[in-house]
Amino acid sequence: MTQSNQPEPLNKLVHDARAPLNRISMNAELIKLVLENDMPKEKALEALNKIIVNCQQCSESLQQIVDSQ
Amino acid sequence: MLNILLVDDDVEFSDVVCHIVEFLGHNISTATSLKEAHQWFENNTFDHVLLDFMLPDGSGLHLLDHLKIIGQSPKITLISGHPSVKGILADMCEPNIGHLLKPLQREDLELVLNGPKKVAVKKAKTSGITRHFGSLIGESEPMQKLYNMIERVAKTNANVMLMGESGAGKEVVAQAIHNASQCEGPLVASNCGALSKELIGSELFGHEKGAFTGAIARKEGVFEQSNDGTLFLDEVTEMPIDMQPNLLRVLETKKVTRVGGNKEIPTNCRVISATNRSLEDLAQNNVIREDIYFRLAVFPIDIPPLRDRKDDIPLLAKAFLDQLNDENGTAFSWTAAQLKELQSYEWPGNVREIRHAIHRAFIMSDPKSGEVTLPDNLESPFSRVNNQATDNAVSAGQTIEEVEKELIHATLDKVQGNKTLAAQMLGISTKTLYNRLNAYGGIGEYK
Numbered sequence: 001m002t003q004s005n006q007p008e009p010l011n012k013l014v015h016d017a018r019a020p021l022n023r024i025s026m027n028a029e030l031i032k033l034v035l036e037n038d039m040p041k042e043k044a045l046e047a048l049n050k051i052i053v054n055c056q057q058c059s060e061s062l063q064q065i066v067d068s069q
Numbered sequence: 070m071l072n073i074l075l076v077d078d079d080v081e082f083s084d085v086v087c088h089i090v091e092f093l094g095h096n097i098s099t100a101t102s103l104k105e106a107h108q109w110f111e112n113n114t115f116d117h118v119l120l121d122f123m124l125p126d127g128s129g130l131h132l133l134d135h136l137k138i139i140g141q142s143p144k145i146t147l148i149s150g151h152p153s154v155k156g157i158l159a160d161m162c163e164p165n166i167g168h169l170l171k172p173l174q175r176e177d178l179e180l181v182l183n184g185p186k187k188v189a190v191k192k193a194k195t196s197g198i199t200r201h202f203g204s205l206i207g208e209s210e211p212m213q214k215l216y217n218m219i220e221r222v223a224k225t226n227a228n229v230m231l232m233g234e235s236g237a238g239k240e241v242v243a244q245a246i247h248n249a250s251q252c253e254g255p256l257v258a259s260n261c262g263a264l265s266k267e268l269i270g271s272e273l274f275g276h277e278k279g280a281f282t283g284a285i286a287r288k289e290g291v292f293e294q295s296n297d298g299t300l301f302l303d304e305v306t307e308m309p310i311d312m313q314p315n316l317l318r319v320l321e322t323k324k325v326t327r328v329g330g331n332k333e334i335p336t337n338c339r340v341i342s343a344t345n346r347s348l349e350d351l352a353q354n355n356v357i358r359e360d361i362y363f364r365l366a367v368f369p370i371d372i373p374p375l376r377d378r379k380d381d382i383p384l385l386a387k388a389f390l391d392q393l394n395d396e397n398g399t400a401f402s403w404t405a406a407q408l409k410e411l412q413s414y415e416w417p418g419n420v421r422e423i424r425h426a427i428h429r430a431f432i433m434s435d436p437k438s439g440e441v442t443l444p445d446n447l448e449s450p451f452s453r454v455n456n457q458a459t460d461n462a463v464s465a466g467q468t469i470e471e472v473e474k475e476l477i478h479a480t481l482d483k484v485q486g487n488k489t490l491a492a493q494m495l496g497i498s499t500k501t502l503y504n505r506l507n508a509y510g511g512i513g514e515y516k
Contacts, residue, residue, distance in 0.1 A: 015123070018150045018171065019079055025172035026085040032175065033092055043088075050081065 013068060017061035020054035027051045071095045071182060072114070076106045076132065077121040077148070086119070089175060093182060102126045107135060115143045117182060119169075122149035133166075146181045148173065198388050202245035205238070206388050207381035211373035215242070222368045223249035228320070230305075230365050231343040233372030236421030239343040240303065242372055246341060247299040254298025254338065259291045262304030269312050270328050274319065280329025292325045295338040305342035305365065306356040313358045320364040340365060375416040375423065383408045385420060389427045390441065401434060401441050414447045474509055477502070 027047040034044040073095050077083045083099045090097045098113075100106040103126045109115075120129040129147055136142065142165060150171040169177050200206055201216050222229055223246055231239045240258065247256040264272050271280070275290030291300055302308075308316070319325050320340065324333040342365045344351070351357055357365075375382070386403060394401055416422050426447055434442045477495065484490040492502040 015150065019082070022079070022150070022171045022173065023082050023085065025174070026082060026089070029173075029175040030085050030088055033089060037092075047085070050085075054081075 010065070010068070013061065013065045017058055017065065020058040020061065023054045024051050024058070027054075071116040073097045073117045073119060073182070074100065074106065074109055074113075074115040074143075075119045076100045076103070076124065076129065077119070078102065078123075078125050079121075086173070086178075089178065090182070093179060095182060103129075103131055103135075106132055110136070110139060110141060114141060117144045117146065120145055120147050122147055122151070198384055198391070200388075203248045204241050204244045206384055207378060208384065209378040209380040211378045212381060215370070215372065218368075218370050219246050219249055222246060222370070223251075225368075226250075226339050227367040228340045228342070228365050229367070230362075230369045231341060231372060232348070232369060233343075233345065234374045234419055235345045236419035237372045237374055238420050239345075239372060240301065242370065243299070243301040243341045243343065246339075247301075250299070250339065252298050252339070254296050255294070256299045256301060257291050257295035258301040258303060260303045262307030266309045266312065269308065270315065273316065274325050274327055275330075276328035277330040280327070284329065287327075290325065290327065292319060292336045292338065293334060296336055298338055300338045300340050302340060302342040302365075304344065306344040306346050306351060308357075310356070310358065313361050317358070317361050317364060320361070342366075375419045379412050382412045382416075382423065385423060386411050386427060389424050390431070393428065393431045397431075399436055400439060401431065401436075402439065403441060407441065407443055410443060411447070473505070477505060477509075 027050050030047045031044045033039070034041070034047070073090060075083055075086055075090075075097055077086075077099070078101045080101060083101070087097050087099060098109060098115075100109055101124075103124050106118075118132070120132060122129045133145065144165055144167070146167040146169055148169050148171060167181055169181060198206060199208075201212075202219060205212070205216070219242070229243075229246060231242055233239055233242075243258070244256060259272060261269065270276075271284070271288060271290065273290050273292060275288050275293055276284050278284060278287045319336065322333075323336055325336050326333050344357075346354075346356065351362065383403075386408060390401055390403065393399070411423065411426075418425070426444075427441075430441050430443050433444070434440065477491070480491045480494050481488070484494070488502055489499055492499040495502065497505075
């Protein structure tokens with residue numbers, strides 16, 4: 001059973017698309033903490049980069065859902 | 070500080086959660102599978118487990134069974150991306166198990182980790198101080214009278230005018246009346262003194278799109294916003310007098326027309342207005358039209374200045390300090406001597422001034438000592454200016470001679486004893502000034 005000839009079930013695909021969103025929201029919360037408490041800005045930058053990567057990932061996952069229909 | 074185990078297969082997600090939980094002051098360990106979680110429990114105990122529902126080697130619920138077998142009962146919060154899990158949990162009826170929905174928010178995390186504890190502390194702390202109608206603090210006689218009035222007026226829909234010195238708490242009383250009246254609508258506050266003549270109409274009554282340059286969209290005025298609720302008009306006596314007829318019309322007809330509009334919109338709100346001017350001042354200086362006054366002040370309430378209810382100062386001081394302690398996670402307390410010192414001062418700026426003084430002292434205090442450091446002098450620069458002003462004030466019962474003497478001395482003080490300058494300012498000759506000073510018993514300190 002390979003993935004190419006058997007499409008993944010929708011809820012699995014949605015689960016995969018949610019994962020980057022969860023990371024994005026947690027990283028955003030971390031940035032809020034950094035800003036509110038005058039912590040080193042490197043931490044915030046690192047979190048922002050992760051958000052950007054995860055946005056792309058989420059977009060790809062959504063495209064997969066479209067393709068699977 | 071809690072010992073927390075986070076079980077989630079998303080390593081990146083776990084990593085960020087770790088940062089946040091550590092910042093909240095807890096110890097956190099992570100596991101990416103049930104197997105790893107089991108290993109953690111072999112040699113450790115945890116206070117709280119944050120548990121993902123779907124794990125690579127099984128469901129999070131399997132860990133619950135495992136914990137039962139090994140006889141551990143940490144608090145569990147299941148984390149899932151699916152709302153239906155909540156239903157499953159409800160069926161299980163386990164009080165020790167909570168649920169959070171992904172994406173998580175920091176506040177939710179804080180709540181499940183610190184929540185009940187913090188609330189308990191808060192309750193214990195504030196239990197000694199009653200907040201009447203959810204906002205007012207004080208048990209003195211003038212306040213009891215005030216509570217009585219608030220209770221009575223809250224049952225009616227009469228308009229209230231609050232009179233009291235600056236800082237006495239007019240907005241807080243407005244909130245108390247609003248709370249006590251249990252109306253459906255919101256409390257909307259607007260400061261009439263802060264608005265320009267051009268804007269006040271639009272602020273109070275709203276405007277239609279295109280009513281004037283810059284009116285790019287329709288706007289509801291505060292009368293409409295506070296429908297079925299309470300409208301608080303602060304500094305109502307500072308409203309330009311030529312705008313007052315418009316206000317009177319709304320108060321009389323209970324209908325409002327937006328600027329540039331032609332439809333009358335019914336409004337149903339209680340208007341609470343406030344002023345820091347005295348009744349005599351209102352009558353003498355023509356700051357408010359008589360007809361408006363009668364509409365607004367159906368039920369006038371005087372808010373006592375803080376110097377007339379000094380018994381409440383310890384309560385207020387404790388309440389403000391508790392609040393600051395809560396916000397900053399500190400544990401300062403007052404000594405009896407400090408409370409006495411606060412009580413002995415006149416507080417011309419009323420509750421606002423004491424609050425400011427306490428906040429300042431709080432910032433200046435050393436958290437290690439646990440005691441607030443009060444400044445040597447509680448007076449604010451404003452109260453000093455006010456004191457001087459009242460020192461020079463003329464009051465009935467003084468003789469003309471006394472007032473004249475006071476004026477001459479005040480003028481000489483101002484010009485550092487220069488008699489030529491003082492005589493000029495007073496509009497008399499230098500010779501007359503000397504004569505007067507001699508008559509008061511010599512030139513003395515002004516030689």
